[in-house]
Amino acid sequence: MALNLFDRGAPFDEEELANRYRHILSPEDRDRLPAYAALCDALAESRTALELLGAVQARQQNPTLILAILHYLALTGHLVLGPLYGELHEGHPVTPEAFARSVIEVLEAEPALLRRQLWRSTQTNEPNRSAVLAAAIGDVARTLGHSQITLIDVGTSMGFNLFPDHVTVLDRDQGDDAALVTECFTPGFVRSPVPFIGRRVGLDQNLLHPTKTDDVAWLTACLWPEESRRLRRFTALLEQMKQWPEPVRVAGNAVDLIDYEVTFDDTPTYVINSWVLAYFSLEERAQWRNTMDYHFAEREDLVWISMEHPSINDTLRFPEAPKNVPRPGASEIVVTSSFYPSIHWGWSHPHGHWFSVDSGPKA
Numbered sequence: 177m178a179l180n181l182f183d184r185g186a187p188f189d190e191e192e193l194a195n196r197y198r199h200i201l202s203p204e205d206r207d208r209l210p211a212y213a214a215l216c217d218a219l220a221e222s223r224t225a226l227e228l229l230g231a232v233q234a235r236q237q238n239p240t241l242i243l244a245i246l247h248y249l250a251l252t253g254h255l256v257l258g259p260l261y262g263e264l265h266e267g268h269p270v271t272p273e274a275f276a277r278s279v280i281e282v283l284e285a286e287p288a289l290l291r292r293q294l295w296r297s298t299q300t301n302e303p304n305r306s307a308v309l310a311a312a313i314g315d316v317a318r319t320l321g322h323s324q325i326t327l328i329d330v331g332t333s334m335g336f337n338l339f340p341d342h343v344t345v346l347d348r349d350q351g352d353d354a355a356l357v358t359e360c361f362t363p364g365f366v367r368s369p370v371p372f373i374g375r376r377v378g379l380d381q382n383l384l385h386p387t388k389t390d391d392v393a394w395l396t397a398c399l400w401p402e403e404s405r406r407l408r409r410f411t412a413l414l415e416q417m418k419q420w421p422e423p424v425r426v427a428g429n430a431v432d433l434i435d436y437e438v439t440f441d442d443t444p445t446y447v448i449n450s451w452v453l454a455y456f457s458l459e460e461r462a463q464w465r466n467t468m469d470y471h472f473a474e475r476e477d478l479v480w481i482s483m484e485h486p487s488i489n490d491t492l493r494f495p496e497a498p499k500n501v502p503r504p505g506a507s508e509i510v511v512t513s514s515f516y517p518s519i520h521w522g523w524s525h526p527h528g529h530w531f532s533v534d535s536g537p538k539a
């Protein structure tokens with residue numbers, strides 16, 4: 177245990193936090209993003225970076241928060257970080273170790289700049305996950321015969337995943353920055369259309385809004401600067417979003433809000449969550465599962481599609497994940513409905529670059 181200088185001496189486990197920095201990118205993302213991989217390794221070696229992460233409240237002690245704060249400082253005009261990150265945005269070649277060294281120099285010289293932003297939380301709203309969720313929603317709706325649904329997105333952030341019916345999903349890259357490109361690893365899987373969505377509800381304890389400048393800057397910062405295409409797609413979708421129906425956005429803890437929303441009317445209701453339940457406390461996860469089970473028993477047309485890291489499965493009382501994960505670091509998609517218990521539906525890259533389907537009809 178080391179003493180945390182930023183948090184009035186609250187101790188933290190130095191090695192544990194260093195490992196979080198080292199392993200935050202999946203092996204395939206480390207290969208794709210050499211500058212960010214070098215930065216994560218350098219952060220793991222920096223005492224200041226460990227102290228910063230150690231000062232964050234336990235549930236948000238995720239290195240992506242520190243990465244996003246550095247990116248945010250770059251986006252909001254930091255004289256050194258701005259041009260450094262600008263090179264990555266533009267896709268210019270950089271030497272990963274040199275990039276990492278320069279960023280660490282800023283972090284160590286000006287830790288207060290980062291400390292002032294530690295109140296923020298990781299809120300990455302990844303539209304490409306909509307492509308995977310659209311496949312799961314369409315598949316489940318087809319098998320259950322639902323042609324109209326209410327969609328509730330738990331931990332909606334800015335709300336991108338509330339529009340699986342509005343995004344253009346491509347299986348092969350055709351160079352369109354606004355379209356979501358997701359590769360399906362399951363031969364013969366045929367996408368079914370997303371049913372008509374009559375009501376869209378986004379729940380988040382820290383809602384972000386597409387018209388608020390700082391919200392957009394923060395969400396942009398949560399993206400990874402080497403993924404210039406992802407940045408362009410994000411901007412294009414923000415623009416498109418202005419034409420999409422305005423969803424119901426409700427601020428608060430989803431555990432407290434869900435009862436009202438799933439009993440709102442008797443339209444078949446689909447509850448989705450992606451990369452959210454890991455932020456719940458253990459008690460909240462148990463309460464969430466109990467609440468969902470209660471509503472499954474109460475109504476016949478409730479569906480819950482969960483896309484999370486399989487390490488939290490047991491806390492959600494999901495069956496143990498199968499061992500056929502296509503690539504390390506994948507998210508697991510689990511479907512539960514009033515008609516059947518939790519079943520493993522498939523796997524996905526954490527940001528939806530690919531997915532594979534194990535359950536349900538394939539073709």
Ligand SMILES: C[S@@+](CC[C@H](N)C(=O)[O-])C[C@H]1O[C@@H](n2cnc3c(N)ncnc32)[C@H](O)[C@@H]1O
Pocket residue numbers: 297298299300301302303305330331332333334337379380381382383428429430431449450451452455456
């Ligand atoms: C990593 S983001 C994921 C956003 C989105 N689901 C996606 O897949 O792109 C996690 C979001 O969950 C929200 N969140 C975490 N715990 C929550 C809770 N108990 N109730 C409501 N929202 C929560 C956070 O504020 C954040 O916006």
